Amino acid sequence: MERLRAIADAHYRASPPAVKALAYDFFKALDADGDGKVSLVEFLEFMKLEGYTRLSSPHFFRDLDRDRNGTLDFWEVLTLYYIIKSGRPLCDCCGILIPGTFFSCVECFDGPGGSYSLCIYCYRSNRSSHNHGGRQQFLDTYTLLETKKRFSSGRGRGERPSEDKKLICMTMDHSHQAGVLRRRRLPSFLQQEL
Known part of the structure; x- marks a missing residue:
C-alpha cells in the first residue's frame, strides 16, 4: 500500500x-458529516x-488508514481515489487488492466480459480454475502491456519468423504439466504479420 500512497501523492x-x-x-463526498x-x-x-462493493470492506478501510x-x-482518501481512478484490480481468485504486478488472462484482457486478474500468490500456487478450453494463459502486467504495444504498432523486436503466425507463450494446460511451453493461437493484438 505504501507504493500506491507514494504514486497517488506524486x-x-x-x-x-x-x-x-x-x-x-471526492474526499468531501466521502466525508458525509463534514468533520x-x-x-x-x-x-x-x-x-x-x-x-464499489468489492472495495467496501472494513479490512480495506484499515489498509487505507495509514496512521491507524x-x-x-484527505491523504489516505487520496490513495483510495488513485486506486479507483487507475483501475487497480482485485485478485479474481482471492479478492485482495493487487498493489503491484499481477497476471491477466490474455484471452479476457480486451474481451467484452472484462479482464481476469490474479495476484502473484494465486497465480504461483495455481489456485484459479479460470481457463479457456482447458488452458490458462496469463501474462504479467508489464509483459502483456509491452507485447500489446509492440504488436499493435506493428513493430516486433527481433522475434523469430513464424510460418503460422503463432507465438510461443507460457500457458497452463490442465491435461499437461504446469508451465509447459505450447504453441497456441493468441488474440489478435498478440499476433502480427511476421
Whole structure:
C-alpha cells in the first residue's frame, strides 16, 4: 500500500488545480458529516452507494488508514481515489487488492466480459480454475502491456519468423504439466504479420 500512497501523492502534486479540486471533491463526498475525516461507516456507505462493493470492506478501510486512528484523512482518501481512478484490480481468485504486478488472462484482457486478474500468490500456487478450453494463459502486467504495444504498432523486436503466425507463450494446460511451453493461437493484438 505504501507504493500506491507514494504514486497517488506524486500524481496529486503534479496535477493542475482542476484535477486537485476533483480529488478534494471526492474526499468531501466521502466525508458525509463534514468533520474533515471519513469514518468506517461513511466509507462503507459511500462505497456501496457508488458501486464499489468489492472495495467496501472494513479490512480495506484499515489498509487505507495509514496512521491507524480509525478514520481516513484527505491523504489516505487520496490513495483510495488513485486506486479507483487507475483501475487497480482485485485478485479474481482471492479478492485482495493487487498493489503491484499481477497476471491477466490474455484471452479476457480486451474481451467484452472484462479482464481476469490474479495476484502473484494465486497465480504461483495455481489456485484459479479460470481457463479457456482447458488452458490458462496469463501474462504479467508489464509483459502483456509491452507485447500489446509492440504488436499493435506493428513493430516486433527481433522475434523469430513464424510460418503460422503463432507465438510461443507460457500457458497452463490442465491435461499437461504446469508451465509447459505450447504453441497456441493468441488474440489478435498478440499476433502480427511476421
